[in-house]
Amino acid sequence: NAGVMQNPRHLVRRRGQEARLRCSPMKGHSHVYWYRQLPEEGLKFMVYLQKENIIDESGMPKERFSAEFPKEGPSILRIQQVVRGDSAAYFCASFDRGNEKLFFGSGTQLSVL
Amino acid sequence: ILNVEQSPQSLHVQEGDSTNFTCSFPSSNFYALHWYRWETAKSPEALFVMTLNGDEKKKGRISATLNTKEGYSYLYIKGSQPEDSATYLCAFNKGGSEKLVFGKGTKLTVNP
Numbered sequence: 090n091a092g093v094m095q096n097p098r099h100l101v102r103r104r105g106q107e108a109r110l111r112c113s114p115m116k117g118h119s120h121v122y123w124y125r126q127l128p129e130e131g132l133k134f135m136v137y138l139q140k141e142n143i144i145d146e147s148g149m150p151k152e153r154f155s156a157e158f159p160k161e162g163p164s165i166l167r168i169q170q171v172v173r174g175d176s177a178a179y180f181c182a183s184f185d186r187g188n189e190k191l192f193f194g195s196g197t198q199l200s201v202l
Numbered sequence: 203i204l205n206v207e208q209s210p211q212s213l214h215v216q217e218g219d220s221t222n223f224t225c226s227f228p229s230s231n232f233y234a235l236h237w238y239r240w241e242t243a244k245s246p247e248a249l250f251v252m253t254l255n256g257d258e259k260k261k262g263r264i265s266a267t268l269n270t271k272e273g274y275s276y277l278y279i280k281g282s283q284p285e286d287s288a289t290y291l292c293a294f295n296k297g298g299s300e301k302l303v304f305g306k307g308t309k310l311t312v313n314p
Contacts, residue, residue, distance in 0.1 A: 131306035
């Protein structure tokens with residue numbers, strides 16, 4: 090039973106480029122959360138998605154950030170025109186509605202040069 | 203803005219000591235309180251999900267209590283071992299929202 094898969098583990102981008110972060114939830118889970126961890130900070134909520142539906146995006150910056158979770162394929166967190174302040178670890182977690190626990194991926198460390 | 207506060211920020215104990223730390227959350231419109239353990243170089247792992255006032259959960263040497271009326275939860279570790287060293291996170295879920303808000307965590311170091 091594969092866990093939550095995130096890729097890539099490390100992503101380096103130059104300022105102005107686009108970053109795409111992928112998350113495949115655990116088998117049978119149809120809901121995912123995205124969190125961002127800045128240095129010396131905790132996990133900050135970004136967005137909560139169901140397949141083909143954004144349920145809560147109140148933690149997403151208004152510009153340059155978007156997320157999707159298509160019917161087929163992984164959830165994608167997309168950051169356009171990255172800036173140095175976007176450098177952080179981005180974690181995805183799939184949600185088990187049965188026991189209401191989150192199962193986290195290993196994260197993607199984004200570094201913007 | 204939902205505030206989830208954890209204290210202390212960090213804690214050093216000796217092997218065999220028992221310890222506890224606190225998570226504070228809004229006492230109104232409560233739905234659930236989660237505890238996670240986050241070991242270095244790994245991903246956070248769920249310990250407990252608690253929904254009822256007065257609830258107590260136990261997993262081995264780790265237990266947790268919940269007071270929704272006053273807005274706090276305690277996590278207890280009995281007879282700490284070096285492998286308990288990790289950051290312990292709590293997360294709050296209010297009623298009517300799917301958003302799970304995390305505290306900054308308590309970093310526990312157990313010295314052999």
